[in-house]
Amino acid sequence: MFRDALLVLGKDLRIELRAKVTLRQVAPFVVTVLVLFAFSLDRVLVRDVNVADTITDSVPVAYVVPGLIWLALLFALLLVVARSVAIEEEDGAGDALRLSGLDPAGIFLGKAAAVAVQLLALEVLLVGGSMLFFQARLAAPALLLSATLLATIGLAAVGTCYGALSSGLRSRETLLPVLVMPVVAPVVLAGVQAWQKALSGEVGDGWPWVRLLMVFAVVYLSFGVLAYGALLEES
């Protein structure tokens, strides 16, 4: 199963490296979202150097920035998953995959891992952008890293499941968001909480959230491994 997973992971990543869709389309999208956040949360996030701003002074960036990062990541997730599904739909690649004899569980893990890798790259971009645009200051790296890693795995797992569910459907663009968003709400909640605690110094309170993220990741990784065979079945 793991060998098949590595095969699929390699394939998906190589396709991305060649097509550069995530790089050229999703990454700029993510940066644009950050900019739009600056507009929509003006004076909460954006400080005018010349003006003594009572609002910005009283709203700790540590509480706002995590939300932005996770929200932006959620939008990116939808795009990355849609792309992951679209790859299989081109030129009957999906049929080839089905017939290849690869273990469905392995295919699932491989695709989910590819999604996760792309998400992680985007997260680096998001965090860097937040530090640049909003003067966010990182702290408690262990908490941040573990929370982010586990959350990413969970998001990738769920996304890949739903991606397979909606593959081949014409209404996938609108269906995927409405399906994925409610399910990953706990991840957003936990991720934001963990980041807030990390950035505001209440590190101890952040770890329960990491545990929740781990449970989420385990639940949906397991589900994907068990159910992907059914998901791949020809409709």
Place this chain on the structure above:
Amino acid sequence: MTTPSDQLPASTGVSGDGRPQSRIQTVSYLLGLASVASLVVLTVLGLFVTGPDEVQGEVVRLLYIHPATAWVAYTAFGVTSFAGLMWLWPRTRRPMWDHIAGASASIGVVFTGITLGLGSIWGRATWGSWWVWDARVTSTLLLFLLYAGVVALRQVPSSLEARARRTAIGALIAFLDVPLVHFSVKWWKTLHQEASVLQPSGVQVHGLQLVTMLFSFLSFTLVYAWLMIQRTRLARWEDQVLAGGLDAAIEARQAEAGSDLVGSSR
């Protein structure tokens, strides 16, 4: 509560003279009667016989519906997920489970919506605001969105088997999410006090009020059961129409092709 039996197709097992032949028809009819009767009783009890609560005033009357609709909603989603699982399991896979899953999901969404609306009204009456981000309310809202997604999934045109598979898996993903949502939101906020289903917000209900509230559970469960029978049958028939419609179209096309051959000799 039954469809005019002289219009029902033979496949439904109803005789031409209108007497319901199958046991399901009888059960459904009786359930329908019982549901309406119990709702009438509930209304009389809830709005007239019981008096206002000393502490909460008239608003307590909402307690005669709200917990019951919530209970039906949760049950409906449990049924959906169970039915989905039964369909997915190869040994128990039958179209019936898909019909049950779809019916229950639809009913569940309706009842969750009503629950949220009632909760909102209750909140406005009790705390002054139409919405609170407390644990139970937020969880219920997410539950609504989760299963609205499952219902949306069912509307996508596809083969019956593919739709059944998607519904089942979608329902399972949603079902697995419910405890995760519950705990994450609970840790996040706590306003709705410790409560059993019977006593939300630490409200004390006793005597006739308690009886009425318990009766409401029975009443709405009857409604759910009746709706389930109706909706499951509807789902089955709709699928038959889909299958039959295709057959009819094929036959019609074949008939056309026959006359085409004749006509093209010109």
Place this chain on the structure above:
Amino acid sequence: MRDGYVIAGWVLALAGIGMYAYRTVIRTRQVAAQLLAIESSTGDDRSAGSAGPLGDA
């Protein structure tokens, strides 16, 4: 006198369920008519729940 909120709540619940039940019954009648039409045009007698040629498992 009854609270406005109480009335609103009860109406919401009962009317909501009532409308849903009503729509279910209406749709059932429509589908029944469609089934009848199909059966008479193809001359088949489909027993409830049988697997059609589409072979849904």
